Amino acid sequence: MSPLRRVLVANRGEIALRVVRACHESGIEAVAAYSDADRDARWVRLADDAVHLGGSPAAKSYLDAGAVLRAARESGADAVHPGYGFLSENAGFARRVEQAGLAFVGAPPDVIDTMGDKAAARRTARQAGVPVVPGSGPVRDVDEARAAAADIGYPLLVKAAAGGGGRGIRPVADPGQLADVLPTAQAEATASFGDGTVYLERVIERARHIEVQVLADAYGNVVHAYERDCSVQRRRQKLIEEAPAPDLDAGTRSAICAEAVRLAAHVGYRGAGTVEFLLAENGSFFFMEMNTRIQVEHPVTECVTGLDLVAEQLRVAGGEPLSVAQDAIALDGAAVELRLNAEDPENGFLPAPGEMTAFDLPGGPGVRVDTGFAAGDRISPFYDSMIAKLICTGADRPQALARARQALAELRITGVPTTAGLHARLLADDDLRKGAVHTGWLEEWAAG
Amino acid sequence: MATIKATMPGVFYRRPSPEAEPYVKEGGGFAAGQTIALIEVMKTFNEVRADTSGTLVRFLLEDGDEVAMGQDIVEVDAA
Numbered sequence: 001m002s003p004l005r006r007v008l009v010a011n012r013g014e015i016a017l018r019v020v021r022a023c024h025e026s027g028i029e030a031v032a033a034y035s036d037a038d039r040d041a042r043w044v045r046l047a048d049d050a051v052h053l054g055g056s057p058a059a060k061s062y063l064d065a066g067a068v069l070r071a072a073r074e075s076g077a078d079a080v081h082p083g084y085g086f087l088s089e090n091a092g093f094a095r096r097v098e099q100a101g102l103a104f105v106g107a108p109p110d111v112i113d114t115m116g117d118k119a120a121a122r123r124t125a126r127q128a129g130v131p132v133v134p135g136s137g138p139v140r141d142v143d144e145a146r147a148a149a150a151d152i153g154y155p156l157l158v159k160a161a162a163g164g165g166g167r168g169i170r171p172v173a174d175p176g177q178l179a180d181v182l183p184t185a186q187a188e189a190t191a192s193f194g195d196g197t198v199y200l201e202r203v204i205e206r207a208r209h210i211e212v213q214v215l216a217d218a219y220g221n222v223v224h225a226y227e228r229d230c231s232v233q234r235r236r237q238k239l240i241e242e243a244p245a246p247d248l249d250a251g252t253r254s255a256i257c258a259e260a261v262r263l264a265a266h267v268g269y270r271g272a273g274t275v276e277f278l279l280a281e282n283g284s285f286f287f288m289e290m291n292t293r294i295q296v297e298h299p300v301t302e303c304v305t306g307l308d309l310v311a312e313q314l315r316v317a318g319g320e321p322l323s324v325a326q327d328a329i330a331l332d333g334a335a336v337e338l339r340l341n342a343e344d345p346e347n348g349f350l351p352a353p354g355e356m357t358a359f360d361l362p363g364g365p366g367v368r369v370d371t372g373f374a375a376g377d378r379i380s381p382f383y384d385s386m387i388a389k390l391i392c393t394g395a396d397r398p399q400a401l402a403r404a405r406q407a408l409a410e411l412r413i414t415g416v417p418t419t420a421g422l423h424a425r426l427l428a429d430d431d432l433r434k435g436a437v438h439t440g441w442l443e444e445w446a447a448g
Numbered sequence: 449m450a451t452i453k454a455t456m457p458g459v460f461y462r463r464p465s466p467e468a469e470p471y472v473k474e475g476g477g478f479a480a481g482q483t484i485a486l487i488e489v490m491k492t493f494n495e496v497r498a499d500t501s502g503t504l505v506r507f508l509l510e511d512g513d514e515v516a517m518g519q520d521i522v523e524v525d526a527a
Contacts, residue, residue, distance in 0.1 A: 056514055057459045191465030342490070349488035353457060381458040382514070385490040 002026045003318035004079045004103065008033055009047065012062060014389060015294070017043040019081045021410040022310035031075040033068060035061030037380045043372045051075045052355035056382045065093045070229040072102055079103035079317055083382070086290045088293040089116050089164070105317040106273050107292035114267060117323040119199045125287040128266035130259045133278060133286040135201035142179050145200060149178060152202050158182060160189035161197035163341065166236030200342060204286065206393055206438040209233065210245050211302045212260035213309070216269040217316045223326045224257040225305045228297055231437045232426070234349065239419065239442065240426065241297035241337045243281075243304045246397055246435025256285055263290065271300070296339070296389070299370060303335035303393040325343075334433040336404050338350025339398045339426040341385040344417040353381035354416040362410035366393040366403045380415055397435070401427060449505065453499065458489035460515040461510060463470040472504045477527075484522065487515060502526040 006029040009019045020043055023030035028093035032047035037056035044050045050081060051071040053061040061067065063086055072080050080097045083107070091112040096154035097104040106112070115121045122132045136148035136163060139206060139362035149156060149172075158181055160168025170185045172178050182198070188198035213225040229245035230238045244253070260275035267290075274295050276288040299307050307329065312322060343349045359375035373379070390407055408424045426432055431441065454460070462470040462485055471485060472478045478498050483497040505523040509515060 056513055059512060087464070351492055353490060380491045381456070383490065 001423060002028050002314060003320065004028050004314055006031060006075070006077045006374055007079045007081050007314070008051070008075055008077035008081070009043070009069045009104065010062065010071075010080050011086055011088075012038055012041070012043070012383060013386065014294075014370045015372075017046060018370060019047050019083060019310055020047050022308060022314060024125075024146055027061060028314060031071075031077055033062075033071045035382070036135050037378075037382055041372060041377070042374050046298060047421075056380065058086065058205075058382060059322050062383075065090065065096060068093070069096055069100060072097070072101065077102065079105055079314075081105040081313070081317075082246050084291070084293050084295060088254050089291070090245050091116065091416045101114070103317045105271070105313050107269060107273060109269035109270055111267050112292045115199075115292050116164075117161050117242040118159060119288050121289055122199075124286070125263055128263050130263050130287045131285065133201050133204060136199050138197045138199050139182070144180055145182050146175060149175065152200055155203045155205075157201045157203055158185040158198050159197070159201055160185065160193055161199060162189065162193035164193075164196040166200075166233075169236060179239050195270040197230075204278045204280050206440065207280050208437070209238075209246065209276065209288075210248070210256060210279045210285065211274045211276040211295075212257050213298070214260050214264040214273050214275060215307075215309070215312050215316075216264055216270065216271065216273070217322045218270055218319065219321050220265075221322050221325070221328060222265045222269065223322065223324065224261050224282065225252065225301050225307055225309070225329055226331055227256060227447070228300055229435075230297060231439050232432070232442050233439055234297045234446070236439075238297065239339055240423070240432075241300055242397075242400075243300035243335050248264075248279075249283075252279070252283060252285070259285075263287070271316055272309050297337050298300050299368060299391045300335040300337045301391065303368070303391060304331050304333055305329055306332065319409070333393055333395050334400040335391060336394040336397075336400050338390045338392075338404060338408070339386055339419065340390060340411075340423075341386045342379045342387050342416040343418045343419055345419055346417075351381075352383045352417050353379050353385075355379070356413060357385070358410040358412050361388075362390070362407035362411070364403070364406070364410075366400070367391075367407050368393070370379060379427075387413065387416075390423075398433075401433065449503050450475050450526055451508075452484065452496065452522045452524060454487060454515045454519045454521050455492060455496065456487055456489050457492075457517045458487040458515060460492075460509045460513050461486040461488065461522060474504060474506050478524075479500070480499070481483055485503050496521065498524070500526050501502075 020030040094109040139145040201269040216222040234238035368391040391402040
């Protein structure tokens with residue numbers, strides 16, 4: 001039995017259901033917290049209890065820290081699981097949860113503070129001896145930026161220190177563009193994140209996005225659960241994720257995983273987290289950022305390691321040690337995750353809320369579908385567009401991809417356009433089948 | 449009295465960011481093509497633009513309110 005007794009699930013959709021399931025399997029009661037739009041949702045029905053947060057817009061429900069704390073107290077929870085997005089990387093919220101005498105199922109608030117500020121995270125990684133993408137500290141104005149850029153070289157990116165989810169990033173090709181882009185990026189960062197701090201980072205062209213899953217407990221145990229390749233992205237939004245990374249040589253794998261563990265240990269990490277790197281064509285790799293939460297793509301790691309990452313989060317939050325040591329974590333097979341979003345790829349990926357009239361899910365060996373929805377559910381305009389994650393595992397990568405193709409053929413979603421058809425075309429592509437992709441690949445592919 | 453309708457469902461905003469001034473104040477004028485509001489749908493922000501020039505009489509929604517597709521969002525006097 002877990003030391004935790006009752007967890008408030010402060011999120012929605014597939015991750016809320018994922019947490020509800022992990023709680024039940026760990027002998028913990030799960031309380032759903034829901035907005036008006038989610039009153040009748042599947043994860044709310046499957047929880048032991050449910051508390052209403054507020055109106056449908058996220059700012060009036062899932063992002064309202066006061067409402068979530070009230071729900072936690074009223075429901076008698078002894079812990080809060082924030083999922084991903086919303087309040088999951090909000091240090092102030094995590095602190096308030098702890099001050100209320102509850103466990104926060106996430107990273108320590110001070111670590112969220114440090115790693116949530118991307119400029120501070122780069123500094124911290126350098127201090128830990130982890131290689132970082134060449135770049136600057138915070139730049140205040142165009143003159144400072146020009147001076148820093150002269151050292152870094154072009155093309156580069158202006159990035160919001162407080163950014164996340166691919167937002168607050170702007171490319172700059174030459175010094176002339178810097179004068180235009182910098183003030184706009186600062187204004188956008190202020191508007192989006194309440195913090196106008198920006199810094200510069202060199203563009204590593206044709207790099208792969210490789211990220212390492214780490215787990216840590218309060219007793220100094222830090223382990224990695226190997227890496228994921230998330231190079232198939234559109235506007236820095238991931239669309240396909242794999243574990244392990246295709247054709248990654250053993251030396252690079254072991255080096256990149258060791259750096260991730262070193263950084264997590266250096267910051268006193270606790271819980272599940274992800275250290276993101278760019279892997280250049282010449283084999284060198286650089287720290288990009290750390291996500292101090294469970295991630296959307298965590299299932300591919302679960303499929304190839306046999307770990308239950310959410311159960312480990314709950315254990316650690318309850319004050320227990322990790323259930324596994326590093327030498328017990330081995331890679332077995334290959335897994336791929338396809339994000340099924342309510343978007344129209346034929347029409348600029350236009351978000352498309354609406355009612356899912358049919359939702360027939362695939363099955364068979366090695367097929368896992370994580371979704372919070374059922375047929376007849378309305379895909380709401382208030383939240384992100386993800387309907388489901390299709391996760392396929394095989395003894396090797398070709399088998400995982402073959403199962404993904406078959407699963408897509410069995411899948412039927414009507415009522416809203418989705419990215420399913422796009423995935424079918426991508427899985428037929430030679431580059432993708434060979435694993436010869438990089439972070440700019442999908443946009444080049446789409447441009448034809 | 450004419451109205452401008454929402455072209456998509458989502459969350460309605462009168463200003464580009466919480467701290468910023470509204471795009472157009474009640475009683476203020478606007479030009480054809482000018483942005484008068486934002487609608488957030490699935491975490492993307494879409495500008496609502498005026499087809500013609502005119503005067504904005506009053507908003508029918510508060511910042512952060514839900515809006516349905518085709519719902520009247522603002523009353524205008526066409527110029």
